[in-house]
Amino acid sequence: MKNNKKESRERKNNNKTIKKIEKNNNVKIFIFVIVKVFYIQVIEYKKLNNLANELWSRDLTVQADRGKILDRNGKVIVDNVTTVGLYLVPNQIINKEEVSKTLSSILEVSYEEMYKHVTKKTSIERVHPEGRNISHEKADLISSYNYEGVYLLKESKRDYKYGNILSHVIGYTGIDNQGLSGIELKYDKTLTGKNGNIKYYSDGKGKRLSLPETYVSPTSGSDVTLTIDLDIQLSLENELMNAYKKYDAEGAIGIVMNPKSGEILAISSIPSFNPANYKNYSSEIINRNLAIWSNFEPGSTFKIVTLASAINEGKVDIFKEHFYDSGSIKVANSTLHCWKRKGHGDETFIQVVENSCNPGFVNLGQRLGKETLFKYITELGFGKKTGIDLNGEGNGILFSLDKMGNVELATTAFGQGISVTPIQQVGAVSAIVNGGTLYSPFLVKNYLEPETNTIIKSVTVQNKGTIIKKETSDLVKYALESVVAKGSGHNAYIENYRIGGKTGTAQTVENGRYSSSKYILSFIGFMPADDPEIVVYVAVQNAKGVVQYGGTVAAPIARNIFLSAIDILDIKPDSEGIPKEYTWLDQKYVVVPDVVGMNIDAAKRALKGFNIEYSGEGETVIYESPKGGMYAKENGTIVLMLN
Secondary structure, eight states: OHHHHHHHHHHHHHHHHHHHHHHHHHHHHHHHHHHHHHIIIIISHHHHHHHHHHHHEEEEEEOOOOOOEEOTTSOEEEEEEEEEEEEEOGGGOSOHHHHHHHHHHHHTOOHHHHHHHHTOSSSOEEOTTTTSSBOHHHHHHHHHHOOTTEEEEEEEEEEETTTTTTHHHHOOBOTTSOBOSHHHHHTHHHHOOBOEEEEEEBOTTSOBOSSOOEEEOOBOOOEEEESOOHHHHHHHHHHHHHHHHHTTOSEEEEEEEOTTTOBEEEEEEESOOOGGGGGGSOHHHHTOOHHHHOOBOOGGGGHHHHHHHHHHTTOOOTTTOEEEEOSEEEETTEEEEOSSTTOOEEEEHHHHHHTTOHHHHHHHHHHHOHHHHHHHHHHTTTTSOOOOSSSOOOOOBOOOGGGOOHHHHHHHHTTOSOBBOHHHHHHHHHHHHTTSEEEOOBSEEEEEOTTTOOEEEEOOOOEEEEOSOHHHHHHHHHHHHHHHHHSTTGGGOBTTBOOEEEEEEEEEEETTEEEEEEEEEEEEEEESSSSOSEEEEEEEESOOSSOOOHHHHHHHHHHHHHHHHHHHTTOOOOTTSOOOOOOTTSOOEEEOOOOTTOBHHHHHHHTTTSEEEEESSSSBEEEEESOTTSEEETTOEEEEEEO
């Protein structure tokens, strides 16, 4: 009995305990649910809402403009043209057959091809390539149908304002506006903007929901300012193209650089191409910037390096020392010839330079020795890239010093047996004539914020060190001014302006042998000769129907570029230079009278002896070319613009 009562009490107590536990658990569960709901609705709301929005939202890309490319004076070289791109949301298109038919007709593509776009199993279909960069007229026509699921969005393509001008430097972009070559590729990250978008909402089947759209505007890329002076560039390209056509040449190269900074003022490689239609050209044209890529023997222009090295080492007194040129010189078992078969006879070394006498430069090379000569060659930047801010630069080819014999030393001294690039030559000569400092050539001056035109970043001039003494530089400049006034560079001479320079004539190497008919004719010079502001390099590859000398073909081209630079850079005349020694073969130049403001009859009288061409209508001269005060060929042509 007692046991029964005890068991009964225990059962009651257990039941109470169980009920208490159950009650506590229910409370805990209730509290957990409340906390969870609070967490979901309050704490996690933003995250879950964003996830839901991501599931429902769709983004249509609004393309950003690339940054513009400007010349050093702010002139726009490359801009953008706003176009339209076609986007489809297939699930929103009700009558797919009708839409396909309409779009195929407007865009002039097959119905079958357009139907593939319209029915594609995707949330957003970018119609490519048929719907890229479509005209505003076609866009307006598509818009007039007001089809559900058909979207027209702003796109942008490059506007290369000067066609073929500067094409190898600027480069080109792909269909998605990505840089593929030149400045467009090298500075792609800087030029590329940030795309915007239009965000709309749709259900799981792609049907549009009645929620408001959101718009994020695109941000344009930074503008890029080049070191290029567009006016000098246009002059350079015009002169090179004229020579390219006149001589039926295989190619033409030109570089104009500021020797005191390394800034490239103009650079050209012909044949060129139009970046807007680059696919219409062969890869051999669009991917070969000859000014920085091509390697060839420099010929006599390289004698500047040998001369500077010898003077700097105290190996020659160009005024007092003499050299006898018999027409050839024996080196080891080889005979090396002068271009003048019978030689120049007794010469001072400044006459060796004026006459571009090969045996005389062999002698200078022997005085230096291979170790010393090659020390200067490498320090002046040959055999390695200059570091110009473009892809595709060549290294050039030098003899291996340990394998270099007496003959190789001799030929190197006058520019044969080695290969260099045009940009290497310009950099080295710039260092020699600027007082001795080597600079890295460069093309981009700064980046600009497109809206405010404020400078974001300026490019720092790269000084690679002093290679020769200022005294050496002064002597070389004098010697090279003498070359233009009295020697092989006389066709680059301009009255009352001081110009120094050196011609070059180098045989083209084909299949390991020198061609008997193909030459690279070049000239490299600077102005003013006493304190150079520009260095000009010109080369014409395999010119036809002309005497094969750099002084005959390249020097006159350089002269015309110097003439343009005088006006563009406002270089003042200077009568203190070395006077020219005229021969009966020389074309004489005379001062052009200033006839601007005169009537036609008065202008004719003032320009007696010149041939006159007219442009425009009227009786008064408003412009003349060449300008008054400049020099032109005696009996040459003067162009007058009338109004």
